[in-house]
Amino acid sequence: MKILHLSDPHIEPDILHGIDSQKRFHQALTHIKKNHFDTDLFVISGDITHFGSSEAYKVFKDILNQAELPKNLLPHIIIGNHDDRENFRNNFSDIKTDNNGFIQYSKSFDKKTFLFLDTNQPNTDSGHYNKVRQDWLISELEKNSKNEVYIFMHHNPLALGDEKSDKIGLIQKNDFQDILLKFREIIKHIFFGHQHITTSGQYLGITFSSPRSTWSPLVPNFSSKYRLGTANTDPNYNVILIKDNSLVVHSEDFLKTEVNWFETE
Ligand SMILES: [Fe+2]
Numbered sequence: 591m592k593i594l595h596l597s598d599p600h601i602e603p604d605i606l607h608g609i610d611s612q613k614r615f616h617q618a619l620t621h622i623k624k625n626h627f628d629t630d631l632f633v634i635s636g637d638i639t640h641f642g643s644s645e646a647y648k649v650f651k652d653i654l655n656q657a658e659l660p661k662n663l664l665p666h667i668i669i670g671n672h673d674d675r676e677n678f679r680n681n682f683s684d685i686k687t688d689n690n691g692f693i694q695y696s697k698s699f700d701k702k703t704f705l706f707l708d709t710n711q712p713n714t715d716s717g718h719y720n721k722v723r724q725d726w727l728i729s730e731l732e733k734n735s736k737n738e739v740y741i742f743m744h745h746n747p748l749a750l751g752d753e754k755s756d757k758i759g760l761i762q763k764n765d766f767q768d769i770l771l772k773f774r775e776i777i778k779h780i781f782f783g784h785q786h787i788t789t790s791g792q793y794l795g796i797t798f799s800s801p802r803s804t805w806s807p808l809v810p811n812f813s814s815k816y817r818l819g820t821a822n823t824d825p826n827y828n829v830i831l832i833k834d835n836s837l838v839v840h841s842e843d844f845l846k847t848e849v850n851w852f853e854t855e
Pocket residue numbers: 598600636637670672784785786803
């Protein structure tokens with residue numbers, strides 16, 4: 591199985607901080623269409639827009655439509671802290687929500703279930719996962735207890751460096767940890783975005799990964815002080831290959847222009 595994980599396109603009608611998010615998202619989609627036509631699942635994990643306006647979602651949809659992606663490359667989308675749930679729902683009325691109106695849904699392929707979570711709370715950059723959303727997650731995990739489960743969420747559920755420096759991760763880390771501990775036998779991987787940095791590792795015995803942003807990649811913060819920084823690094827998206835006994839996460843730095851493949855006999 592091949593999965594594409596793209597995050598944080600931050601689409602806006604205007605250019606933000608000197609980087610054209612529309613152009614970069616378009617370049618990523620062009621690269622995907624050219625190189626990964628055999629993808630089984632394509633996910634965009636939030637911060638679809640920067641300010642959450644309806645106009646920005648329309649621009650995002652226009653770029654998607656212009657890419658003329660085949661059906662298997664139509665993205666599954668969740669929202670991040672920079673999104674607006676109402677404007678998102680008005681523009682993506684076909685995307686499912688849970689019974690409480692949160693953008694949460696599941697998709698199963700044979701024995702694999704993918705859960706898409708909503709960690710947005712208005713007026714904060716931190717992630718929130720309140721009781722009703724937790725209940726939805728628990729019920730999906732119970733329903734799919736015979737499957738391998740993969741979670742997509744915008745916010746990081748654990749601190750990625752020093753705890754003190756993680757001011758914008760998930761607030762309900764302890765509640766979320768309890769759920770992961772209860773179901774860690776079936777949860778095979780957690781995918782998130784949000785911090786705009788490449789990470790991978792394991793948490794409570796569950797592996798995780800995050801791509802950078804297609805708009806503005808940031809640099810990791812290893813100090814105890816909260817800070818974010820930009821550098822002249824490339825944006826990327828991740829390519830995940832899942833086999834019976836393995837899961838491999840590749841980084842596609844899609845702005846690369848010249849690939850010289852070594853000749854083989
Ligand atoms: Fe973001």
